Amino acid sequence: MKVIDRSDLDALIEELIASDPRDVVGVQEDGEQYVFDHLESADELTLDYDLTALSPKKYVMPQRETLLTYDRTDDEYEMRAEADPTGHIVVGVHPYDLAAIEHLDKIFIDTLQDEPYRRKRENSVLIGVTMQDVADNCFAASMGTATVDSGYDLMVTDLGDTFAVDIGTFEGDRLLESTKTRNATAEEIERVAEIEADLKDGFDRELAFPPAELPTLLEASYDDMDFWEDYAEQCLSCGTCNxxxxTCFCFSVDMVRDLDGDSGRQExxxxxxxxxxxxTxxxxxxxxxxxxxxxxxRFMRKGWYIYERYGDVAxxxxxxxxxxxxxxxxxxxEVYNELREAQHA
Ligand code: SF4
Ligand code: SF4
Structure with missing residues (x-):
């Protein structure tokens, strides 16, 4: 583990903004919420946030992307792969979002072998940050994602005037090459462990049982339509929760034809x-x-279907x-705890 002065971390980010061809993005305040967005300077970065509106998933799986374009001449179609392979340097990712991206890697790279995703992912750098503020809705400790030991290139932990930096990959190591760092002392390593241990006690909300029990619980609850109808009564089908x-990764693919009828794109x-x-x-x-x-x-998929297929609770x-x-x-x-309570009543 290394230690870097706060000013040197800022200088590293400034250096990346100035010289790396990839867009450097990080957590910023935006009105009453936090968002991941393009960084003009290190001053805009906020590392002590609780929760961003959207996760950094949007940088490896964009909300909308063109996969290919085509032209037709006579009866021949010419198709060109168009997905942008450019990665991002993402600064300030909380452990649960790193865990979510690892989950997406398992699906898009290991299983689907999805090239547009793989290239963006492999060209990206993830700089994680140990949580300093826990959102009131968050229950990451119950899901084993309040801290992680993989999924990042660098992981920084605020120690006051300095940051402890855990190097996760060669790319992370390379990023630090021209930056002033020193080896962490035994006390500093212990301090990081204490911060992580304290963090796990800082959650107001918890799942009342181990997540590995979710598949069995959900399978047994599948036919309890009274429960699901009761919950769904207020649902607006707006899709915001998705x-x-x-970890939600469903997408649709549309062919969009240009007005000339002879060209278009797949989105x-x-x-x-x-x-x-x-x-439908x-x-x-x-x-x-x-x-x-x-x-x-939605609840079945998160806790049962995906677990059965990929081995992760989604x-x-x-x-x-x-x-x-x-x-x-x-x-x-809340839903899983209520189901569990009903089952044990
Ligand atoms: S966010 Fe999800 S659960 Fe809530 S109203 Fe919208 S669709 Fe329904
Ligand atoms: S279902 Fe998705 S958005 Fe909701 S708590 Fe779980 S990971 Fe977060």
Whole structure:
């Protein structure tokens, strides 16, 4: 572990902004919320935030991206792969968002072998930060994502005038090459461990049982339509809980034809299983026409289906869905705890 002065960390970020061809983005205040956005200077960066509106997922899986373009001449189509492979340098990522990106890597790189995602991901740098402020909706400690030991190139922990820096990859090591650092002392390493241990006690909310029990609980709750209908009664099918979630990865692909009819593009954009038409297929058949079915599907997918397929619970406990749901019915911690209580009543 290394230690870097606060001013030298700022200088490193300024250097990256000035000389790295990739866009340097980081957490900034935006009115009453925090967002990941382009950094003009290190002064704009905020590392003691609680929760950003959207996660840094948007830099490896953009809300909308062109995958290919095509032209037609006579009866021949010429297609060109267009997805932008440029990565970002992302500064200030909380551990639960790093865990979410590792989960997406498993899906898009290891399983789907999705080239547009892989190239953006491999060209990106993730600089994590140990949480200093815990959002009131967050239950990351219950999901094992309040701290992580992988998924970052560098991980910084605020020690006051200095930051402890854990180097996670060769790329992270290379970033520090021209920066003044020193080896951390035994006391500083111990201080980081204490900060991480204290952090786990700082959560107001917790899942009342181990997440590994979710698949069994959810399977047993599948047919409890009274429960799902009751919850879904207030749901507006707005899809916000999908959009803000760092682990939701559903997308739709559209062919967009230009007005000349001979050229166009293929676009991928985020989709969400709470939206009414998400499960609509040819001839208008909708597999989840009722809001309660969509609502149940989201919770089943997070805690059961994805676990069975990929070995991960697809919720890192960030709390974004809870914070942003205007109907206050999107909270996995509350839903799972209620289901568990009902099962043990
Ligand atoms: S649960 Fe909340 S955020 Fe999600 S679709 Fe329903 S109203 Fe919107
Ligand atoms: S389901 Fe909600 S709490 Fe869980 S990762 Fe997604 S947004 Fe965060």
């Amino acid at each position: 959009v803000v979630c760092p 991928r954009r985020w989709d969400g299983c709470l939206l009414e038409d998400f499960a 297929v040819a001839q208008g058949e909708n597999f989840r026409e009722e809001v309660a079915q969509r609502h149940r599907h 919720c890192v406990g960030c709390g974004r869905c809870t914070r942003h749901c205007v109907a206050d019915v999107a909270d996995p911690c």
